[in-house]
Amino acid sequence: xxxxxxxxxxxxxxxxxxxxxxxxxxxxxxxxxxxxxxxxxxxxxxxxxxxxxxxxxxxxxxxxxxxxxxxxxxxxxxxxxxxxxxxxxxxxxxxxxxxxxxxxxxxxxxxxxxxxxxxxxxxxxxxxxxxxxxxxxxxxxxxxxxxxxxxxxxxxxxxxxxxxxxxxxxxxxxxxxxxxxxxxxxxxxxxxxxxxxxxxxxxxxxxxxxxxxxxxxxxxxxxxxxxxxxxxxxxxxxxxxxxxxxxxxxxxxxxxxxxxxxxxxxxxxxxxxxxxxxxxxxxxxxxxxxxxxxx
Amino acid sequence: xxxxxxxxxxxxxxxxxxxxxxxxxxxxxxxxxxxxxxxxxxxxxxxxxxxxxxxxxxxxxxxxxxxxxxxxxxxxxxxxxxxxxxxxxxxxxxxxxxxxxxxxxxxxxxxxxxxxxxxxxxxxxxxxxxxxxxxxxxxxxxxxxxxxxxxxxxxxxxxxxxxxxxxxxxxxxxxxxxxxxxxxxxxxxxxxxxxxxxxxxxxxxxxxxxxxxxxxxxxxxxxxxxxxxxxxxxxxxxxxxxxxxxxxxxxxxxxxxxxxxxxxxxxxxxxxxxxxxxxxxxxxxxxxxxxxxxxxxxx
Numbered sequence: 146x147x148x149x150x151x152x153x154x155x156x157x158x159x160x161x162x163x164x165x166x167x168x169x170x171x172x173x174x175x176x177x178x179x180x181x182x183x184x185x186x187x188x189x190x191x192x193x194x195x196x197x198x199x200x201x202x203x204x205x206x207x208x209x210x211x212x213x214x215x216x217x218x219x220x221x222x223x224x225x226x227x228x229x230x231x232x233x234x235x236x237x238x239x240x241x242x243x244x245x246x247x248x249x250x251x252x253x254x255x256x257x258x259x260x261x262x263x264x265x266x267x268x269x270x271x272x273x274x275x276x277x278x279x280x281x282x283x284x285x286x287x288x289x290x291x292x293x294x295x296x297x298x299x300x301x302x303x304x305x306x307x308x309x310x311x312x313x314x315x316x317x318x319x320x321x322x323x324x325x326x327x328x329x330x331x332x333x334x335x336x337x338x339x340x341x342x343x344x345x346x347x348x349x350x351x352x353x354x355x356x357x358x359x360x361x362x363x364x365x366x367x368x369x370x371x372x373x374x375x376x377x378x379x380x381x382x383x384x385x386x387x388x389x390x391x392x393x394x395x396x397x398x399x400x401x402x403x404x405x406x407x408x409x410x411x412x413x414x415x416x417x418x419x420x421x422x423x424x425x426x427x428x429x430x431x432x433x434x435x436x437x438x439x440x
Numbered sequence: 441x442x443x444x445x446x447x448x449x450x451x452x453x454x455x456x457x458x459x460x461x462x463x464x465x466x467x468x469x470x471x472x473x474x475x476x477x478x479x480x481x482x483x484x485x486x487x488x489x490x491x492x493x494x495x496x497x498x499x500x501x502x503x504x505x506x507x508x509x510x511x512x513x514x515x516x517x518x519x520x521x522x523x524x525x526x527x528x529x530x531x532x533x534x535x536x537x538x539x540x541x542x543x544x545x546x547x548x549x550x551x552x553x554x555x556x557x558x559x560x561x562x563x564x565x566x567x568x569x570x571x572x573x574x575x576x577x578x579x580x581x582x583x584x585x586x587x588x589x590x591x592x593x594x595x596x597x598x599x600x601x602x603x604x605x606x607x608x609x610x611x612x613x614x615x616x617x618x619x620x621x622x623x624x625x626x627x628x629x630x631x632x633x634x635x636x637x638x639x640x641x642x643x644x645x646x647x648x649x650x651x652x653x654x655x656x657x658x659x660x661x662x663x664x665x666x667x668x669x670x671x672x673x674x675x676x677x678x679x680x681x682x683x684x685x686x687x688x689x690x691x692x693x694x695x696x697x698x699x700x701x702x703x704x705x706x707x708x709x710x711x712x713x714x715x716x717x718x719x720x721x722x723x724x725x726x727x728x729x730x731x732x733x734x735x736x737x738x739x
Contacts, residue, residue, distance in 0.1 A: 156544060156546050159541050159544065159546075160546055160548075160552075162541060163538070163541050163542065163552055164552075166538065167552065167555055167556065170556065170559070170613075171555060171558065171559075173559075173567070173570065173571070173574065173613065174558065174559070174562075176570075176574060176581055177570055180570075180573070189579055191579055191584055192584065193581060193584065252464050252465050252468075253465075255460075255461035255462070255464070255465070256461060256462055256465045258461065259457075259458055259461045259462055263454065263457075263458050265458065265462075269734075271466075273726075273727075273730065274469065275465070275469065276726065276730075277723055277726070278469055278473045279667075279670060280670045280673075280674070280719065280722045280723060280726060281473065281477070281674070281719060282673070282674040282676065282694075282695040282698065282715060282718055282719070282722075283674065283676070284676060284695055284698045284699045284702060284711075284715060285477075285480060285698065285712075285715030285716070285718065285719055286473065286476040286477055286480060286715075287699075287702065287703075288480060288483070288490050288702055288708055288711070288712065289475075289476035289477075289479035289480045289483070290472070290476045291490075292479075292490065293475070293476060293479075308468065308471075308472060309472060311468060312468045312469060312472045312473060315465055315468065315469070317667070319465065320663070344454055344457055345457055348457075369560060369561055372563070373562070373563035373564060373565070375563070375564070375565045375677040375680075376676055376677060380703075390563045390565055390566065391565070393563075393565075393566055394565045394566065394569060394680075394681055402573075404570075404573045407566065407569055407570065407573075408570060410566065411562060411563065411566040411567070411570060414562075414563060414566065415561050415562050415563075418561040419558070419561055422554075422561060423554070
């Protein structure tokens with residue numbers, strides 16, 4: 146066997162290993178999909194039904210209030226169908242997570258630039274303060290926050306959640322984006338400044354575009370974190386501004402846990418994030434590639 | 441272009457630019473982190489219930505001494521420690537292994553990578569809930585498959601011995617992709633020419649890994665482990681939906697216990713004190729990581 150053939154065989158073995166790992170790894174997602182599209186009797190059947198006729202009833206039921214569709218019928222709790230608050234919660238999730246992701250990424254870029262390029266007094270301490278905002282167990286500040294939010298009228302508002310999530314993602318954004326600026330050659334700015342641009346202009350005209358990839362990666366990550374955040378939404382909202390995740394987690398219904406309903410809800414929730422990641426996905430790997438800009 | 445050069449933006453000095461750029465970040469931090477933290481520090485020295493309309497009563501350090509004397513709380517620290525060590529180590533090695541395997545040119549690499557990071561996009565909360573469904577002792581699919589290949593039936597979330605492992609499995613499932621992602625990023629940042637030079641010298645695969653790959657990866661891997669450790673310490677949502685701290689108190693991690701103290705027992709003062717102790721532990725640990733990070737960055 147020559148060098149080329151040996152390498153090709155090795156590649157094939159590795160791909161095969163990856164596929165086997167993937168099979169195990171993605172099993173829960175497959176199972177979630179199957180639970181969401183089976184009837185409850187099928188979902189609980191053992192040995193599992195490997196072949197079934199997919200039904201969309203669970204996806205539909207999410208949008209209606211009542212005793213959880215099928216399960217309700219079985220237990221004779223079916224009531225009149227009313228629209229459920231899911232659409233509102235879903236749009237809360239969209240607004241809150243996209244706005245706070247945008248804010249955190251932009252503010253993170255500003256601070257990341259300063260921390261990478263300028264001499265700031267007590268730089269390491271300040272960076273540590275920023276990072277420590279992410280170390281906080283949310284429950285540690287939950288009580289004063291809840292009291293404060295009530296006093297300021299921020300409780301159960303989308304604005305309140307947006308600023309909370311912005312802070313929540315800032316630490317990651319600042320630290321990530323500082324690394325990105327570190328990787329942009331200083332010559333870029335020096336050349337621009339020789340040409341008579343101020344630092345302010347240099348940043349917006351030259352550095353920010355160079356950080357694009359890193360910002361997208363940071364944004365995708367922040368979006369995932371915010372979209373799926375649970376604790377703050379649970380503790381800082383009640384009805385109007387509640388996002389979809391805590392709502393799904395609490396959707397026990399009157400007739401017990403409807404697993405089909407929960408599986409369908411989870412799949413619906415993952416949709417926007419997957420779409421967003423696929424649209425910008427090229428940037429994700431490249432973006433986390435700190436060295437991409439160097440080349 | 442020249443009009444732009446002479447605009448007001450040109451007159452922003454470096455000093456004021458620094459303040460303008462940092463102001464929003466620190467404004468937010470002060471308002472939503474520092475201030476509530478100071479408040480809960482004060483509450484940690486008091487006896488207070490947030491649901492009763494009575495002012496806090498100052499009690500000095502007694503919340504703290506009560507916590508340190510309480511063997512049940514020590515047990516919860518042990519549980520938390522076990523959880524953190526287990527998940528971070530498993531995620532680190534598994535994620536790094538997958539990244540190493542993915543880091544070569546083959547057909548369908550992009551798709552495979554995306555599929556591997558898919559679990560990260562799911563909400564830990566709904567995943568936790570769904571894992572409970574899959575892990576049911578009698579009708580869960582995991583036991584069905586395990587029994588099928590000859591393992592005994594395991595009461596995953598329902599038994600004292602295994603409940604913590606169920607949480608570890610779910611957390612590993614959700615967060616290994618994060619390690620994959622950051623490891624991949626690190627791997628592709630290693631300059632090609634270093635490997636080419638090593639190839640010319642006929643260096644072994646291990647030599648290349650040890651002296652080229654690892655040093656390049658050290659900072660980003662440290663950062664990844666730092667973020668995972670911090671998150672594992674704050675671990676709350678999976679416990680909330682998967683085991684509710686049970687059975688008994690076998691999975692009551694410290695953050696979950698803080699939540700219970702604060703919002704079930706309404707012992708605001710004591711829960712604030714415990715939150716502070718946890719925070720100090722996390723900060724101390726992170727400091728160790730960051731010192732290490734700064735060392736490898738400088739090297």
